[in-house]
Amino acid sequence: MSRPLVKVCGMTQLPQVEALAAMGVNYAGFIFYPPSPRYVGEKIDPAKLKALKNIKKAGVFVNAPVEEVQRIIAAYGLDMVQLHGDEMPEYCSRLKGAAEIVKVFRVTGNEDLFETTAPYTSVADAFLFDTRATDYGGTGKKFDWSGLQKTQPERPYFLSGGISSDDLAVLRAFLKNNKVYALDVNSRFETAPGVKDMRLLEQFLTDLENT
Template identity: 30%
Template sequence: MKIKICGIRRHQDIEYVNEFLPDYIGFIFAKSKRQITSAECLVLKKELDPSIKTVGVFVNESLEKVISTTLVANLDVIQLHGDETREYILDLKNILKNSTSLKDTLVWKAIRVKGEKDIISGDKLPVDCLLLDSFSKQSYGGTGKTIDLDIIKSSTIKNQFFLAGGLNIDNILNTLSEVSPYGVDISSGVETDGFKDRNKIEKIINCIRRK
């Protein structure tokens, strides 16, 4: 089970993840209370344990901005969390494929799930992994709202996928007993008053890895 802690933005956050070693951390470049710049990301990444992969989260951003940010921040994964189309994804992957510096960069696509048809459509996209998140009219992610597991259980998903949306220490084991994702993406569930909490990170990572 892969673990991603998203919304990293402080030096303390890096200290916490270096201690407990999730597989991935996410830096948010879209408008958000957790947003950081590519320059800030690069500073934080220099302090990061090299075993942890970095994911850049983008929402309806231009290809030029995605590529320039990925280069500056030296990201391992580009996570598209908006309304990006199949054509957009193909153009992005073509740019990555033809770039010496970026050819190994992965592309993930977040799907804001309202119903099974969202999963079916998302599963056809030319990406390396999906991230299934809860739907909200107000935000593209990070709301703390849980996803309807019955929709996922009734769907056949060919792609590897991360599960996101309101995961925390109180619901993680029950969630993983009902669905079997490739990984889990946790953000607000390891925060206190809007900031990453060392003890919550420790508890949920240990809980998942003991499963």
């Protein structure tokens, strides 16, 4: 069984992004939401990130004006935008063609995911499922994955929500019966917000290869 792709989100240091690319990580995520402790802001030079071609670059946005998202896509050379707020299908349509569109759904795991995702099937290239919280952004906590087993989404999807090295056994079992496009990891692989533990990530990738 081939492993799903891997996205490492919350990147704030260009050398670590380059290291991810060398390790074979598929996506690096950059948070463009100022309240986040992993807000990339001016921490990475846009031109230098744009020049990096051997890893796909995903920008995370929360209810940002479409024009702002389009400007950041162009400045940073983003391949994908991850919409983590309350963006409607019409909003997603306005970004089509500028980058791949990933719509995030914050779930408990008990929702009717078909009903939740159906309006976005024609406007999103992929979905991402994360743990529901009172505020926007990741929680570092898991949700009940059984909802994904009950209703297989109609678009490729990223599985997120506090995934760590301790979840490998559970992941192996889940991946055998579910077509997960990519895993999205972040805070469980950090030494500080936005600073990744590269050794831990490398070991996770190695172990995942044996899944």
